[in-house]
Amino acid sequence: MPDSEHDPDALRRVFAIFNEVGIVAQLSRALFEARLPPGVLVPHFSILNHLVRVADGQTPLTLARAFQVPKTTMSHMVATVEKRGWVELRPNAADGRSKRVWLTPAGRAFREDAIAALTPDLATAATALDPAAQDQLLAHLETLRRFLDAARDQPNGSAG
Structure with missing residues (x-):
């Protein structure tokens, strides 16, 4: 693999890749949020998706690290999805001071419904x-x- 540290063309290419990924992320986020119920944002869906994809029962601190956001931000997002009944907080058996975040059946169903709502957009994007x-x-x-x-x-x- 070439040493991109000293290769201006490689650095420009990698920057262009990051730039395109960022634009695609913004466009796809706007598309997805248009399909979500009012007041629900992609970060709310992302918590549910992460718990399904990676592991259910994580602590808010573990989630904050995975999402690279401050713990207070993650705690606020978890509280939002908890109010909607999509997750529940249970005591952490390994550390009595913290909680673990568990998906509820309603949370799993919402995740599936959200993906289904995006299906026509995914089908269109698949043609690219x-x-x-x-x-x-x-x-x-x-x-x-x-x-x-x-x-x-x-x-x-x-x-x-």
Whole structure:
């Protein structure tokens, strides 16, 4: 792999990739939020999705680290989805001072309904790239995500 630290073209390419990913994130977020009920935002859905995809029963601090937001921000978001009945907080058996966040059946159902509401938009977006290109793009994005995820845990933010 080339040493991108000293390659201005590589740095421009990587910046362009981050820029495109950021724009796609903004556009897809707006699209998704248009399909969600009033007052529900993508971060609320994302908590439910994370608990399904990664692990149910996480602490708010663990969620805050995963989402890279302050614990107070995550606590507010968890309180919002708890008020809607999508999660419940239970005592943390490993630490009596904290709680764990568990999905409720209503939360799982809302997640599925939200994805279903997005289905027509996903079907339209699927026409932008053929299936092979989608598979390649997904593989490359997963590689980049794993790299960045590893880098955030390093003292200088570098995975290398």
